Amino acid sequence: MVIDFNTLYNFPSRLDRVFEEFLRSPMGDDRRLAYPPLNLSNDEENIYVRAEVPGVTIDDVELTLTDKTLVIKGERTAPEGKFYRQERPSGVFHRVINIGVPVDREKVTAAMKDGVLTVILPKSEEVKPRTISIDVA
Amino acid sequence: MSEVVKKEERKELTRFRPATDILEREDGFHIFMDMPGVSKEDMSIDLEEDELTVTGRSTQCPVPGEKFVEMQFGECEYIRSVSISDIVDRERIKASVENGVLELFLPKLEKVQPKRISIEAQ
Numbered sequence: 001m002v003i004d005f006n007t008l009y010n011f012p013s014r015l016d017r018v019f020e021e022f023l024r025s026p027m028g029d030d031r032r033l034a035y036p037p038l039n040l041s042n043d044e045e046n047i048y049v050r051a052e053v054p055g056v057t058i059d060d061v062e063l064t065l066t067d068k069t070l071v072i073k074g075e076r077t078a079p080e081g082k083f084y085r086q087e088r089p090s091g092v093f094h095r096v097i098n099i100g101v102p103v104d105r106e107k108v109t110a111a112m113k114d115g116v117l118t119v120i121l122p123k124s125e126e127v128k129p130r131t132i133s134i135d136v137a
Numbered sequence: 138m139s140e141v142v143k144k145e146e147r148k149e150l151t152r153f154r155p156a157t158d159i160l161e162r163e164d165g166f167h168i169f170m171d172m173p174g175v176s177k178e179d180m181s182i183d184l185e186e187d188e189l190t191v192t193g194r195s196t197q198c199p200v201p202g203e204k205f206v207e208m209q210f211g212e213c214e215y216i217r218s219v220s221i222s223d224i225v226d227r228e229r230i231k232a233s234v235e236n237g238v239l240e241l242f243l244p245k246l247e248k249v250q251p252k253r254i255s256i257e258a259q
Contacts, residue, residue, distance in 0.1 A: 037209035037210040038207065038209050038210075039197075039205065039207065039208050039209060039210060039211075040205070040206045040207040040208075041199075041203045041204060041205040041206060041208075042203070042204060042206065043200060043202040043203045043204065044202065046200075048200065048203065050210075052173040052174070052210050053173070054171045054172065054173040054236055054237035054238045055169075055171065055235075055236055055237065055238040056236060057236060078158070079158065079160060079167065079169060080160075080162075081160035081161055081162045081167060082160060082161045082162070083158065083159070083160045084159040084160065084161065085157060085158065085159040086158050086160075087156040087157050087158060088156045088157070088158045088169060088171050089156070112236070113176075114173060114174055114175060114176050114236070114237040115171070115172075115173035115174065115236045115237020115238065116173050116174045116237065
C-alpha cells in the first residue's frame with residue numbers, strides 16, 4: 001500500500017511565498033550571526049582576511065596571530081546624546097579565524113580603508129604549489 | 138534570449154539600508170550611517186523638500202586569482218531616506234566621512250529675535 005503524503009503536508013502555496021518575500025527585512029540581518037562580517041579568501045601566494053568594521057581606526061583593533069589562528073578584537077563605542085534611533089552595534093567584538101596552512105609571520109600586513117580591515121597573510125614557502133619536473137630515465 | 142536578459146540583471150547590486158544612529162545634542166541633530174567600503178566619491182547626499190536621501194556604492198578590491206572560502210559581505214548599494222523636521226537649519230547642514238561612517242550634522246534654527254515693525258506715515 002502506498003500512502004501519498006503530498007496532500008497531508010501543507011507546503012507553502014505560491015500566495016504564501018509572495019507574502020514572505022514582501023515581509024522579508026530589507027536590511028538582510030539574517031546574513032550573519034557574528035559581528036564583524038568577514039570575507040576569507042586566498043590565492044596561490046597569500047591568505048586574505050577582510051572584516052567590515054566601520055567607525056574604528058586601525059589603532060583600536062587588536063590583531064593577534066598565533067600558530068594556527070588569527071584573532072581580531074576591538075571595541076565600537078556608541079556616540080553620546082539623546083537617541084531617537086540606534087541601529088549601529090556597539091561594544092566589544094571578538095572573532096577567531098582558523099588558518100589551516102603555515103604562514104610567514106614576519107610578512108603579515110594589515111590595512112584599513114573606509115572601514116574595511118584587510119589582513120594579508122603570505123603563505124610560507126613550503127606550502128606554495130610547486131610543479132615537480134619528471135625526469136625520464 | 139532569456140540568457141542575455143539574465144546577464145543584464147546581474148549588474149544591479151543588492152540594496153541595503155545602512156545601520157543608522159539618530160541622536161540629538163544641544164547644538165543640533167547628528168546622524169551616523171555605517172557604510173563600510175564606500176569612499177567619499179561614491180557617496181551622494183540629496184536634500185529634497187523635507188527628505189534627506191543618502192546613497193552609496195561599496196567597492197571590493199579583489200585581487201586577480203583570488204578564491205573565496207567564505208563571503209559574509211559583498212558589494213552592495215546603500216540607500217536610506219530620513220525626514221527632516223522644520224526646526225533644522227537647512228543652510229548649515231554639514232556632512233563628513235571617517236572610516237566608512239558618514240556623519241551628518243543638522244543644526245537647529247536659531248530663534249529669530251522679536252522685531253519691531255516701523256509704521257510709515259502716509
